[in-house]
Amino acid sequence: MSKLGTLGARLHHGEIGYDFIKNRRIWYGISVLITITAIVGLAVRGLHMGIEFQGGAVFTTPKNMSVSVATAERYAEDASGHDAIVQKLGDGSMRIQVAGIDTGASDRIKDTLAQDLEVDAEQINAELVGPSWGEQIANKAWQGLGIFMVLMVIYLAIAFEWRMAVAAFIALIHDITITVGIYALVGFEVTPGTVIGLLTILGYSLYDTVVVFDSLKEQTKDITKQTRWTYSEVANRSINSTLVRSVNTTVVALLPVAGLLFIGGGVLGAGMLNDISLSLFVGLAAGAYSSIFIATPLVADLKEREPAMKTLKKRVLAKRAHGAARDESQGAPAAADDAYDDEENAPAAVGSRNQSASRDRGRGRSSGRRR
Known part of the structure; x- marks a missing residue:
């Protein structure tokens, strides 16, 4: 546990990290493959609707x-x-x-x-x-989903910015599609419990995404006033700083859901628990994945298209190229350039000045008269 805590602290302070943004095309490709598989399974096998929806x-x-x-x-x-x-x-x-x-x-x-x-x-x-009852449940679920999506986009656009709202919306659609597709592939029955589970995972997925977005918003404040980091690099630092928290939150949430799914539904034979537990289990895992590998990289892609972010990236790269050329010509170690960057963006040092050497003259000698 102490090693995990140390790892989390080092990730939070940026001492170590994994470049999620650089490898975003890999994550996009994985998500596209999983989503296509889910859609194909949904089209071929279809959802096995429960009796509540059919009568x-x-x-x-x-x-x-x-x-x-x-x-x-x-x-x-x-x-x-x-x-x-x-x-x-x-x-x-x-x-x-x-x-x-x-x-x-x-x-x-x-x-x-x-x-x-x-x-x-x-x-x-x-x-x-009767089938009318199930139809009413389905209509209410669609209405609730639509209202939730609209309010979520409005809130994120106001609290953060519209790019984050778009990224969060795409991540939620990603999570719902995967969950519904796996339901079709597994063949579990869709009941009102399934609908409740689908609506529940939206909150969990949005929570993980907002945690990363909040860190990103804080770290990118006045980002154009410095020349050390691009927006994508700061976004990557935000993911790493909240990575352990996101993983711990997801694991803690998955443990009781896994108990419902594998022990309650599998061992004890309580089949009705499968309806809600499968949607929760898949949705929680997909939500944690999308908040790290989909939502934040999408925000970085959208922000890097802004003129201000393009200018910042050019300045950062130009400064790094200048520092590398200076190191090669002078033979200075790379650490010197880092120290130069720190001094450029750091406030002036405040403290006591060194005393003149003349003030120390005569100290340590006896002050008595000549003998």
């Missing part, structure tokens, strides 16, 4: 059923003539979903399932879900 019936069997999930799924499909989704719950009961059926068909399917599963029909609980 149908949900049958819950008694506890400690000895029938396997595959067998129960086959019984449900034979009885209904529709595709069925079967989940085994932690208490041994089964949750069987059949979409696109009405009340009359529900009663018939319930009786047939009771015979096939060898249980009393009264022990099977049947619930009907």
Whole structure:
């Protein structure tokens, strides 16, 4: 832990660091490949919408059923003539979903399932879900997403600048696309819990991005008044100074979500936890990635196109070239040029002056009269 703290302090003070901005084309390429894969998976496989969005019936069997999930799924499909989704719950009961059926068909399917599963029909609980309810949930989710995006862009444009707002917007779209695409590839069912998870990750993703943007805004204040760093270099220092904080925050958030996904959904068999935990897990990881590798490099690209930043870059490079040429001609070490830069931008030193050597004359001798 002490080594991690030392590493974080050195990153924060700029003693060490990784050049994220220089390798931004690599990160852009990785993000494009992942996004294309997610879009292809979404187009080919599509989202497996839950019964809340399609309408149908949900049958819950008694506890400690000895029938396997595959067998129960086959019984449900034979009885209904529709595709069925079967989940085994932690208490041994089964949750069987059949979409696109009405009340009359529900009663018939319930009786047939009771015979096939060898249980009393009264022990099977049947619930009907109308598609209008799921449609209302979906519409409200889209409205909430749209309002959030608009308010987010307005806030970032006011608190920071419009370039940061655009970069944050692109990063959020990146996170949502990847999360939805992985949902399609994995084949998990989309439920209202999934929608809640998607809306939740927007806040986490924006939080990581704003942390880096706040550091960048502070470090680029009056950046054109110096000639040591370009905007991209300062942006890279901002990423490195907040890197450990972003990683720690993401890991702490991912641990309980991983418990829900792998232990709650996988080991304990609580299948309904998969709906929200998968979207949270993927979204949190994608949000941390986009805040470091996508949002800030995009801001640097946009800012470097400004005339003032172009002029600053030329001045910085010209000064470095002049310093390198001077070192070669005079044989001075590179550290001397760094010291020169520090003195140029540092305030005048204030302190006591050296005393004249004459004032020390006579000190240490006896002041007595001649003998």
